[in-house]
Amino acid sequence: MIAPNNTPSQPERVTLDANDAVASVAYRLNDAFAIYPITPSTPMAEIVDQWTSRNRLNLWGQVPQVMEMQSEGGAAGALHGLLQAGALASSFTSSQGLLLMIPNLYKIAGELTPFCLHVAARSLATHALSIFGDHSDVMACRQTGFALLSAGSPQEAQDFACIAQAATLKSRVPFMHFFDGFRTSHEINAVTPLSDEVLRAMIDESAVLAHRRRALTPDQPVLRGTAQNPDVFFQARESANPYYDRTAGIVQAAMDQFAELTGRAYRIFEYEGYPEAERVLVVMGSGGETVAETVAWLREKGEKVGVLRVRLFRPFSVEHFLAALPATVRSISVLDRCKEPGAAGEPLYQDVVSALWEGHQNENRTQPVVVGGRYGLGSKEFTPAMVKAVFDELKHEQPKNHFTVGIVDDVTHHSLPWDSELDIESPEVNRALFYGLGSDGTVGANKNTVKIIGEETDNFAQGYFVYDSKKSGAMTISHLRFSPRPIRAPYLIRTADFVACHHFPFLQRFEILESAARGATFLLNAPGEPESIWKRLPREVQEAIVEKNLRFYAIDAYKVAREAGMGGRTNIIMQTCFFALSGVLPKETALEKIKDSIEKTYGSKGRKVVEKNLVAVDSTLAALREVNVPREAFNGTPRPPAIAEDAPDFLQRVTAVMMANKGDLLPVSAFPVDGTWPTGTSKWERRNLATHIPVWDPDLCIQCNKCVMACPHATIRAKFFDKEELTGAPQTFKSTKFRSRDFPDHLYSLQVAPEDCTGCELCVHVCPAKDKAEPGRKAINMEPQPELVAQERENYDFFLELPAPDRTQVPGDVKHSQFLEPLFEYSGACAGCGETPYVKLLTQLFGDRSLIANATGCSSIYGGNLPTTPYTVDRDGRGPAWSNSLFEDNAEFGLGLRLAVDQRAAEVRLLLPDYASKLGDDLVRDLLDADQGTETGIAAQRERVAGAREKLKALPDGEAGKERILHLLDYLVKKNVWILGGDGWAYDIGYGGLDHVMSTGRDVNILVLDTEVYSNTGGQCSKSTPMGAAAKFFVKGKPLPKKDLGLIAMTYGSVYVARIAMGAKDSQTLQALKEAESYPGPSLIIAYSHCIAHGYSMFQGMDQQKLAVQSGAWPIFRYDPRLGDHGKHPLQLDCRPPSIPLSEYTANELRFRAAKGDPERAEKMGRLAQDHVRSHFRLYEQLAASSFGIVPEGNGHDQK
């Protein structure tokens, strides 16, 4: 990070990403920030917040204020207020967040307010959500009156942050400074930092003062925000024109001034290429770097080509544009990184066409041919080969218009073909690829490598990191380039001189060596002796090594790490191997630098950590071996197919390709046109993540099924079954007599899914059954997976074929609830996740009748992130229908689902009596009056519906209304709507909607998976964050208590409310879910969900839940308005008064440790938190004991 202020000597060059670089400038040039987390701009907000907590100063000697808001909409409102009251304010956002700001953007622009918003540009959610980069979001703002300034690299992003701020102050036109999400925001590259002096020179103090003087103040009162009528609105709107007319000139002047100060010259339209070019590409953002690099390569080959990079897109200066474009140009291709369906062309294309037409209409010149094309949506790769394809297309007399490049469009045939083998990178660029496991620290080590080489040698370095869609067992791919010259290659490495696989099992699943260049070095981390590695390699890997003549090295980094006391952290070891083998630096120098960086990185974490890492470095080289490659001995087992051969066709054709990391190859025709995907696909992706899996001891087991309930991934399951079912069981399949009065003579089996288990150990931890003679041993114990996988795979397959229990016969207690089939399985959630056990339980109880509306966040990512998804179906093909709308609107979205289902149900109820003569009066009456309060009732109604369907089908075709009622019949079976999301949604961004939905009285069930922090974006504070806990945006610990959402909901008197914690009382959790579902109005359940953002081992999650309840931090209760009908108090506290000090709970979690650096504050906060917990519990006790009023009418009881 660049030091944000008063650094006496700035380093000449640092390596950082655009987020870091932009935050450094924005911090120094502003008074205040109103922020909200959203990928990929979140790090900028985190950085400025971190710096305020360290009292760093801005250019004017102040510590800026940073305020986290409840949404980007809220942030925009706060920004508008800040600006109106004379502050220099800023923010950072992306995608939907930017859309939420739009209303205020119009206001801020309409009032000619100097302001610079920094945007890491990202796709908008359409047929699917994408966290990745394109220009959809910023293009949706081009009409707001904001100036749009586009940067294409981390260096430019830093420089433009400064230029934009200087220009907005001078022009009074607000600026949106944007750069490509992930590709630029997260790419680490060389940046020459900006000193305070340069910033000071760029900022016109008189313009700052003028802005301050326009502030709303009662000392010189003015009025803004009037309502204007037809007589004047139009003219007033036009009055700002001169400001826009001047802006392009002001920006260019600022760029010129910047060039004088720094030597880095920019143009608002910047041409690069052959001076008399015939073919030119017009492009914005990081794609411009790729085009420029390709143009240079093509020119060497004698082609007359060039690139016009658009820096200032709005206000669009026709004059500057035409001036920058070579007069010789004969054909132009305009590349847009967005899609505007139905438009005459994408936005930049349209502007270019207009500009050319306007500019040339009075001149007697031949208009060049202009075509537009789309590229790079959702961070799709944009490579020199694609650029060449576009230039090649321009050679045609009539080049294809409205083309796409980078995909194969075999439906509408818009795409251009490109040569995927083309590689234009200079041989002096050293390219390295690293395949790491998420938790092994590969990315961190590679960032460190980039820093070492980029900052401490004469070389330039670039790092870009590709992450997995899964949160557990995720693969990371690090793309590193090193070169004596600056690196302009914002695309992934295609062929690498060095390929490292840090996790041996990846070789079984992915074509790791596909990108290895001939003669490249291949480094493999594999358990066991390196000497025996060859025969353990998949045959395809052996072949690739020989065919490409690779130098092959192996190390057992796990062993080295273990011996150095570093657990599973192999990062330093593999980094050492890279330096030893790659030759990027002399070996001795490299080792020295690694050791220095260990001291710097881990110094604050204590000597012990430093020492362990140093020991690891020293032992690495001794453990690293070059493997003797036999020329012809291809004795490895062939790699298994990505997906089982009996998987459905769509999965074979599409999902399997994505699973093998080859989704880029799929053509347009492979995809559903409307974002609709099949459910039940996670079962086909057996990821073999666990090193150890639970093994059942039937003799010790008491068959409580607590392990099954706690399992976050539905990978340990129980069944009871008739003895005869055992026929054909594999030899090692285990079962024992079922302890049940209801089902005598049945057998019980507990089985693990060996290839889906994540090895989190929650199950073992909650198991209450101990060996009496050896209490350390339980009824389930962890044992090494590799030795068990073959037999347990067979056992699990057999287990799955055993019959599911008859739902109408299963008693309703915790134990028996766990025999119900989970319809949520093998998700990509973190190992030990605290949310998913609730989601799984929900699907066990009601999943066959559920529609689920899921707010964006962790639960939508593990619930709906491709390639495979966890919601599945039962044997009858029923299961949850799931959808994610947005982050902010989920309650409303769920309500919409409810209204639609109700309307369908009302329709069929309206029609049914007309069919009484054909279906029979009794059947119609029973269908309409059915009691569906129990599983038996549901089953009976399904039977009636089936009977009615048969009778209706028998009616002659063409019978009026037959098809309509046939379609509607299933709506006669009760359906439930679940609205799921985290606390960021329920307490903050979606709270207004959630509140409204609760007020409607309609029958929806809201499940808040409360981790007390924004988990998905990395642990930012929400209004659920408890007092004393540190979270991003409250780094010193939150000084105020959390919002009590349950208490607020109770004030309606008509909402069923429950607070639950499975680890504290699973029976209460079960009861609450059932009561909520049965309650005919809105229900709100707030579920304590332990999370990796709490900072302890997740296998202890359920223990912490218990402590949270025992300490009073998380009182569990149920508030059931129906009890009022029976003269009982609706509120029932399901826990005893606090029996342990709060500290007994909080001391175990890292999040409560942040404030300790200031003991007095920590002490005070601890005391206040303890007092709050006590008094809050007393409040609950009083509420539960107090008399209660009449439940208001319209509470939903009468809603159908």
Place this chain on the structure above:
Amino acid sequence: MNLETNYLGLKLAHPILPGASPLVDNMDKVRRLEDAGAPALVMHSLFEEQIELELTARHYHQDRHEESFGEATSYFPDDDEFTLGPDEYLERIRRIREAVSVPVIGSLNGIRLGGWVDYAGLIERAGASALELNMYFLPTDASESAADTERRMLEIVKAVKGAIKIPLAVKLSPFFSSLPHFTQELEVIGVDGIVLFNRFYQPDIDIENLEATPHLELSHPAELRLRLRWLAILFGQTKATLIASGGVHRTQDVIKAVMAGAGGVQVVSSLLKFGPEHLQTLIKGLSSWMEQREYESLKPIQGSMSLRHAPNPEALERANYLRMLQVWRT
């Protein structure tokens, strides 16, 4: 009345100190202890395990989730914001030093040589005037002899002593084959005081859940007798300050400990029970007892009932045991 005492080379106004306890975790109680007349404050122990485990735990809980998911490259604010046990401990010493004018004595607890020893120096730099090294050791390995154990302990003491310039006290358990010999060995290394004794943490057993459960009870005055005997035996055999710890609840307990040879007396349980102000009661009690008996200073009292000076030294040795058994039999 002169109650002054030499405590590890520090001149203290009187010998009654609040011993290592959680009282120092609360700044209000720290101030109240000073107001009640505490001549120095002993910090609670920073454990070797705490230092090593917490540092690595942070590494484990925080770092392993970083950089593995595109939307969240980390889950916590920057490292520097997290002050874990060891750093918090040092910070607390600093704060207490700022808040009070009496010396603060740090306390380290460890039994294996390792990185934690560095904390001795860090405690010194944080402002501690002396350090107490608590050697809470449970021999569980049958292959390690008593001599090996003692050798190891001495190595640790040597390492700690070498890391600091401030005085060092060593807190021992009573379970030594020859405590006087071991004490002498400590003195050779340069230890300035011996604290007798640490109170063993004795886990209980939960017979329902088949678990060992942590258990710690406040001391009882009866526990003082073990201390008295060994103070009396060691007095005069070492130049190190002898310090009583465990079972000192009342004024007479203080007096007995000093008579047996203690240069300082640490009080914990009674302060936890009655509050920091109880310290004042003890000081006043000592003062008025001495006044009534016309003692002008502690000097003639200290060690007056030690093995060397007691009129009936056999009562402190085996003879007493023999006699008591005979009495009991009759």
